[in-house]
Amino acid sequence: xxxxxxxxxxxxxxxxxxxxxxxxxxxxxxxxxxxxxxxxxxxxxxxxxxxxxxxxxxxxxxxxxxxxxxxxxxxxxxxxxxxxxxxxxxxxxxxxxxxxxxxxxxxxxxxxxxxxxxxxxxxxxxxxxxxxxxxxxxxxxxxxxxxxxxxxxxxxxxxxxxxxx
Amino acid sequence: xxxxxxxxxxxxxxxxxxxxxxxxxxxxxxxxxxxxxxxxxxxxxxxxxxxxxxxxxxxxxxxxxxxxxxxxxxxxxxxxxxxxxxxxxxxxxxxxxxxxxxxxxxxxxxxxxxxxxxxxxxxxxxxxxxxxxxxxxxxxxxxxxxxxxxxxxxxxxxxxxxxxxxxxxxxxxxxxxxxxxxxxxxxxxxxxxxxxxxxxxxxxxxxxxxxxxxxxxxxxxxxxxxxxxxxxxxxxxxxxxxxxxxxxxxxxxxxxxxxxxxxxxxxxxxxxxxxxxxxxxxxxxxxxxx
Numbered sequence: 068x069x070x071x072x073x074x075x076x077x078x079x080x081x082x083x084x085x086x087x088x089x090x091x092x093x094x095x096x097x098x099x100x101x102x103x104x105x106x107x108x109x110x111x112x113x114x115x116x117x118x119x120x121x122x123x124x125x126x127x128x129x130x131x132x133x134x135x136x137x138x139x140x141x142x143x144x145x146x147x148x149x150x151x152x153x154x155x156x157x158x159x160x161x162x163x164x165x166x167x168x169x170x171x172x173x174x175x176x177x178x179x180x181x182x183x184x185x186x187x188x189x190x191x192x193x194x195x196x197x198x199x200x201x202x203x204x205x206x207x208x209x210x211x212x213x214x215x216x217x218x219x220x221x222x223x224x225x226x227x228x229x230x231x232x
Numbered sequence: 233x234x235x236x237x238x239x240x241x242x243x244x245x246x247x248x249x250x251x252x253x254x255x256x257x258x259x260x261x262x263x264x265x266x267x268x269x270x271x272x273x274x275x276x277x278x279x280x281x282x283x284x285x286x287x288x289x290x291x292x293x294x295x296x297x298x299x300x301x302x303x304x305x306x307x308x309x310x311x312x313x314x315x316x317x318x319x320x321x322x323x324x325x326x327x328x329x330x331x332x333x334x335x336x337x338x339x340x341x342x343x344x345x346x347x348x349x350x351x352x353x354x355x356x357x358x359x360x361x362x363x364x365x366x367x368x369x370x371x372x373x374x375x376x377x378x379x380x381x382x383x384x385x386x387x388x389x390x391x392x393x394x395x396x397x398x399x400x401x402x403x404x405x406x407x408x409x410x411x412x413x414x415x416x417x418x419x420x421x422x423x424x425x426x427x428x429x430x431x432x433x434x435x436x437x438x439x440x441x442x443x444x445x446x447x448x449x450x451x452x453x454x455x456x457x458x459x460x461x462x463x464x465x466x467x468x469x470x471x472x473x474x475x476x477x478x479x480x481x482x483x484x485x486x487x488x489x490x491x492x493x494x495x496x497x498x499x500x501x502x503x504x505x506x507x508x509x510x511x512x513x514x515x516x517x518x519x520x521x522x
Contacts, residue, residue: 090264090275112262116329125302125332131261132333133254135233136279180329201413202327 074138078103079147087134094118094129097144105145105175109204116203119176120144126183128202145175148182154189155182157220167216169207177203181217189222196221233277237392240276241365245388247274253390255279255298255338258330278390283337288312293396297337301325301349304336314356314399316507317421321352321405326413337391340373343383343444345479346415350377351439352405354447355421358396364389377444401425401433402507406500408492410483416440417484418492420500424455426508431455436501441478441489448497460505462498469494 071086078101085100094111097103097120106129109117113131120129121143122136129144149155158181161167168174177200184191184199191199196217205213234240244251251274254260263269283296286307293309301322310319325331325339325348339349340360350373358373365388373394376384385391403423407416417440424434434452439445454468473493478486 090261092261112265113258113330116327119329122332126329127332128258128329131258133257133261133277135277136257197412198326199328202329 074134076101076134076137076142077140078142079144079150085134091134092130093120093122093132093134093137093142096134097129097142103144103146107172107175109172109176114204115173116176116180116200117173119179119203121148121179121183124183126180126202143179145179148179152182152186154185154220158182158185158217161219162213162216165216165219166212167208168205168212173203173205173207177205177213181220185217185220190224191217191221193218233280235280237278237281237283237363238365240278240281240390241363241388243274243276244390245365247276248387250274251276253278253341255335255341256300256333258334259338259342278337283392284335291397293398295336295394295396297391297393298335299337300332301334301336301339302328302331305331309396312396312398313511314401314403314423315396317352317355317403317405317423317504318349318396321348321407321419321421324348324405324407324416324419336394340376340394341383341385341391343377343379343381345380345440345443346417346481346483348405348407348416348419348439351419351437351445352403352421353394353396354445355403355405355423355435355437356396356399357423357435358394360394361392362389363392368392370395374447380443399423399425402504402511404500404503404507406496406503408496415483417481418489418496420493420497422497422501422504424460424501424504424508426505426512429459429509430457431460431505432457434501434504436497438493438497440481441476441486441493443479451497451501455501460501462502465498465501466494469497 074087075084083101085096107117109115111130113128118130119126123140180199180203252272254275254277279298283298285296287294305322354373360371362369378384401424405421407419409416419439422436425432434455436448436451437445473490478489480486
């Protein structure tokens with residue numbers, strides 16, 4: 068399986084051409100061929116979530132996502148997240164304020180998963196947050212800080228004053 | 233990556249044992265990376281064959297093999313009478329990253345004891361449509377499994393779709409795992425039909441304890457013509473599970489599973505029954521109004 072092929076990938080709005088092997092993962096190509104190292108290699112078996120990216124707007128584990136499935140699909144990584152989604156900027160600042168990370172290795176994946184959640188459901192509940200982050204492991208914070216940070220970025224349910232969000 | 237089903241089937245039969253079908257990729261990737269399948273030289277993707285669909289017509293629900301689990305969860309498949317267990321099971325398949333990649337066909341064909349969807353599908357009497365260059369055949373899911381990693385597929389065959397039929401009853405699915413996002417230790421799905429508060433027919437399927445989901449026919453017989461009562465079902469099960477040979481998995485020993493099974497199965501049967509009663513009541517109420 069050492070045969071190589073050149074394919075074009077659309078990542079964060081830009082088109083890259085990359086050399087890929089027959090059975091290659093999106094994560095390896097992003098990091099080693101394209102040079103976007105924000106998505107992390109954690110378990111490399113689809114269990115920890117550090118490599119989470121959006122493919123066609125949905126979060127997937129890039130460490131096990133076949134890169135050949137990504138042709139003509141829109142890929143958003145942590146590098147392009149805040150440019151694409153306003154919610155990501157808000158989340159980033161809440162993570163800074165609320166102690167949402169310690170070593171930071173899991174943070175790119177957690178930001179991708181929580182941005183996806185809040186874009187889809189701006190008024191997410193605690194349970195929604197836990198469900199959305201069930202695929203992202205953090206070994207430092209014990210999740211308290213992570214959940215606080217995401218909750219702080221959730222829009223309030225009712226707005227009695229009518230001042231807009 | 234073939235784009236036509238005949239092309240895919242031709243490639244499969246051409247390369248025989250050296251070729252493996254890949255759908256979402258969550259299963260085969262790990263096996264290849266761990267070098268568990270050194271004989272595989274060709275990976276034939278079925279993702280571009282147009283098998284990602286959910287069609288509902290003529291009293292049948294047909295789910296294409298490469299439909300992502302998340303798409304089934306977001307669809308109204310489980311709104312059909314009797315198919316409630318399907319969405320119960322899909323909700324328990326975590327995390328969302330996996331639901332966005334894993335497919336219906338992949339979940340059925342990987343044939344490992346600790347996946348959830350097959351247990352629910354079996355309780356809902358699912359049928360598979362299998363294709364090869366020789367044509368199509370239908371197989372009830374119940375007769376599909378041979379062993380771990382060994383679904384009942386001959387060389388050159390792929391599962392094209394999973395067919396479900398709404399029933400007169402209701403169903404439920406429950407899972408017990410180490411954490412909410414983990415594989416199951418034991419899972420159970422039950423579907424029951426109820427008439428005048430008594431169970432007329434039932435199917436109880438338990439996963440995680442044998443090489444493929446196992447039907448609990450003794451319990452089904454026990455439930456017939458009765459109103460399920462936790463006080464009698466649980467002791468009944470406690471007696472039976474002692475005799476069962478249970479597969480030890482990395483997630484739990486047979487002894488542990490024997491403790492978990494009776495309350496879990498009891499709860500699942502009760503839940504399916506309660507749903508059936510509720511659904512029945514709605515129909516009765518409507519009848520009274522008119």
